[in-house]
Amino acid sequence: MAMIYLLYLLYFAIAVTVALSLLLYTYQCELLYASGFPTGSRSVVARPSQFGLPDKEVILVTKDGYKIRSYVMIQRGEDVAIQSPTVVCFHAHTGNMGHRLPIAQMYTKFRSRILPLCSYGLSEGRPTEKGLKIDAQTMLEYIKQHPILKHTKLIAYGQSLGGSVAISLVSRNEDKFDALIIENTFLSVPLLVPHIFPALRHLVYLVHQTWKSYKTIKYVHHVPILFLSSLKDELVPPGHMAKLYNISQTSGVKVWRDFENGTHNDTCMQNGFFESIAEFVRDNVWELD
Ligand SMILES: *[C@@H]1O[C@H](CO)[C@@H](O)[C@H](O)[C@H]1NC(C)=O
Ligand SMILES: *[C@@H]1O[C@H](CO)[C@@H](O)[C@H](O)[C@H]1NC(C)=O
Ligand SMILES: *[C@@H]1O[C@H](CO)[C@@H](O)[C@H](O)[C@H]1NC(C)=O
Numbered sequence: 001m002a003m004i005y006l007l008y009l010l011y012f013a014i015a016v017t018v019a020l021s022l023l024l025y026t027y028q029c030e031l032l033y034a035s036g037f038p039t040g041s042r043s044v045v046a047r048p049s050q051f052g053l054p055d056k057e058v059i060l061v062t063k064d065g066y067k068i069r070s071y072v073m074i075q076r077g078e079d080v081a082i083q084s085p086t087v088v089c090f091h092a093h094t095g096n097m098g099h100r101l102p103i104a105q106m107y108t109k110f111r112s113r114i115l116p117l118c119s120y121g122l123s124e125g126r127p128t129e130k131g132l133k134i135d136a137q138t139m140l141e142y143i144k145q146h147p148i149l150k151h152t153k154l155i156a157y158g159q160s161l162g163g164s165v166a167i168s169l170v171s172r173n174e175d176k177f178d179a180l181i182i183e184n185t186f187l188s189v190p191l192l193v194p195h196i197f198p199a200l201r202h203l204v205y206l207v208h209q210t211w212k213s214y215k216t217i218k219y220v221h222h223v224p225i226l227f228l229s230s231l232k233d234e235l236v237p238p239g240h241m242a243k244l245y246n247i248s249q250t251s252g253v254k255v256w257r258d259f260e261n262g263t264h265n266d267t268c269m270q271n272g273f274f275e276s277i278a279e280f281v282r283d284n285v286w287e288l289d
Contacts, residue, residue, distance in 0.1 A: 020199065025206045032189065032209050033127035034093055046098030048073060053101070062138045070139060071097060074148060085153040085286045088139055090162030092265065103268050129209045136169040140176060153286050157181040160236060160264065164211040171219035179285045180220060181277065183228040183267055186240045187214040195237055217248050224252035224284040228276065230262030255280050
């Protein structure tokens with residue numbers, strides 16, 4: 001009797017493992033790239049004009065044939081525009097670029113521009129690691145061909161998953177960038193999964209969207225990097241950022257700023273957030289007014 005009971009238990013354990021494996025393998029893009037969260041994120045995207053910012057949306061076609069959308073906010077007046085650094089922004093794994101317009105305050109505060117980007121919001125396609133890397137490269141090519149933007153200093157800034165996109169883009173195009181800023185980014189997806197889904201910790205070998213920033217960051221050789229870390233991050237343990245900081249071997253400066261009350265998604269609301277970026281940019285990239 002006991003034997004049969006044990007056998008059932010074993011079958012049950014196998015069934016659960018197989019089910020979890022299938023779920024993880026099949027739905028990891030949906031889990032990782034939660035472009036439909038919050039509800040409506042793929043249909044309603046706030047416009048810069050709602051925040052008093054220049055409202056220009058560009059539609060770019062990636063080399064794999066998808067149309068992606070991005071807001072491009074250029075300072076008025078060509079002289080001013082050419083002297084302001086360009087910030088290309090990669091947002092985190094939920095929502096869309098409209099949700100990040102509060103960060104575009106950088107536009108007014110530091111005379112810079114923000115170009116949020118993604119296969120998110122109204123952009124076509126379903127985000128994947130390969131696709132987001134192509135999107136980022138497409139954005140860079142757009143900037144490098146733009147009559148004004150091609151003359152400006154260029155900074156990549158990414159939040160969380162966007163930080164992984166930014167590290168990857170800079171590592172592959174270092175000569176085109178003047179600085180990198182990452183915020184609450186993880187070492188890699190397989191190293192993050194056990195923290196977020198403890199039940200899946202033995203199945204991380206099934207993760208095919210890996211974003212191995214702990215490797216990629218080593219290929220950023222000379223660009224200065226600013227690390228912004230929320231110490232109350234409930235999603236990505238702040239230790240991941242600390243390790244990325246340690247691993248980075250850039251010969252440009254490494255600057256660490258942490259926010260004791262910041263959580264995963266509200267770093268930009270913490271005291272000193274914009275000032276930290278302004279100081280880093282002023283010291284390492286461009287003298288701002
Ligand atoms: C994340 O923060 C932004 C502000 O930067 C906000 O607009 C957005 O709604 C937040 N998203 C979630 C899922 O909390
Ligand atoms: C980073 O390096 C410093 C100095 O080598 C060390 O004290 C610290 O524990 C390291 N932190 C992490 C998270 O590895
Ligand atoms: C963090 O929150 C605590 C408690 O609300 C407060 O005393 C402290 O000043 C805050 N720290 C910062 C840097 O804002």
